[in-house]
Amino acid sequence: MLFDSHAHYDDARFEPDRDVLLASMPERGVSRILCVAANLDSADRCLELADRYPYVYAAAGVHPQDAETFDPAEGDRLRAQLAHPKCVALGEIGLDYSREQPDRDLQRAVFSYQLRLARLLDKPIVVHDRDAHGDTLSFLKDSGCRGVVHCFSGSPEMARELVALGFYLSFTGVITFSNARKTHEAVLAVPKDRLMIETDAPYLTPVPHRGKRNDSSYVRHTCEKMAELCGVSFEEMAALTYANACRCFGIPD
Numbered sequence: 001m002l003f004d005s006h007a008h009y010d011d012a013r014f015e016p017d018r019d020v021l022l023a024s025m026p027e028r029g030v031s032r033i034l035c036v037a038a039n040l041d042s043a044d045r046c047l048e049l050a051d052r053y054p055y056v057y058a059a060a061g062v063h064p065q066d067a068e069t070f071d072p073a074e075g076d077r078l079r080a081q082l083a084h085p086k087c088v089a090l091g092e093i094g095l096d097y098s099r100e101q102p103d104r105d106l107q108r109a110v111f112s113y114q115l116r117l118a119r120l121l122d123k124p125i126v127v128h129d130r131d132a133h134g135d136t137l138s139f140l141k142d143s144g145c146r147g148v149v150h151c152f153s154g155s156p157e158m159a160r161e162l163v164a165l166g167f168y169l170s171f172t173g174v175i176t177f178s179n180a181r182k183t184h185e186a187v188l189a190v191p192k193d194r195l196m197i198e199t200d201a202p203y204l205t206p207v208p209h210r211g212k213r214n215d216s217s218y219v220r221h222t223c224e225k226m227a228e229l230c231g232v233s234f235e236e237m238a239a240l241t242y243a244n245a246c247r248c249f250g251i252p253d
């Protein structure tokens with residue numbers, strides 16, 4: 001029983017075989033998947049998949065790289081998506097300073113709008129933080145929100161601060177890479193009841209499949225590595241991360 005807490009099945013790279021692939025997941029050991037939106041059109045597609053597959057859940061929100069697509073006049077559309085019974089989180093939202101665009105002030109405005117909405121609706125959030133650790137942490141500190149920081153790439157100190165704020169931390173196939181020393185230290189800084197695993201499919205394919213398109217069945221490699229780092233069995237880590245994700249998103253296990 002594995003819970004892939006972050007995947008993008010609305011991505012065009014799944015066009016040729018999306019349905020065959022999703023239908024095969026339970027027999028490949030993956031019993032829950034959170035399909036995370038990048039913008040409001042993407043959220044509609046994630047919700048369609050959640051309607052079709054009992055083990056697929058959705059998150060609706062606007063990714064910092066898509067900040068330009070968001071018009072506050074569409075706030076009602078986002079609220080309607082969040083009201084869907086299988087929409088268990090607001091995401092992914094956050095800050096991404098890895099490129100010049102979109103404008104950082106715009107990213108911060110869209111992030112802060114969605115944090116207020118999450119607080120108002122008491123919805124967990126899925127946070128994207130790339131090269132923006134300081135600003136992300138200070139926004140989250142003031143937000144009063146709870147949820148998960150996905151694909152965590154910060155320091156062990158930042159991990160501890162997020163845990164103290166009540167957040168879960170999710171790790172991708174990056175922990176299977178040989179140069180992931182700092183991320184391994186961050187895993188060890190997180191209490192076992194706050195860890196999650198994810199693929200971020202179709203991106204970040206773990207070893208030994210690096211270079212191929214990622215999908216939820218490969219989350220087992222991340223689970224294996226995390227089990228090794230924490231000194232527990234694969235089964236124990238699978239059960240722990242499954243229970244943690246269910247608790248974070250309010251999904252019955």
Ligand SMILES: [Zn+2]
Nearest residue numbers: 006036092200
């Ligand atoms: Zn993502």
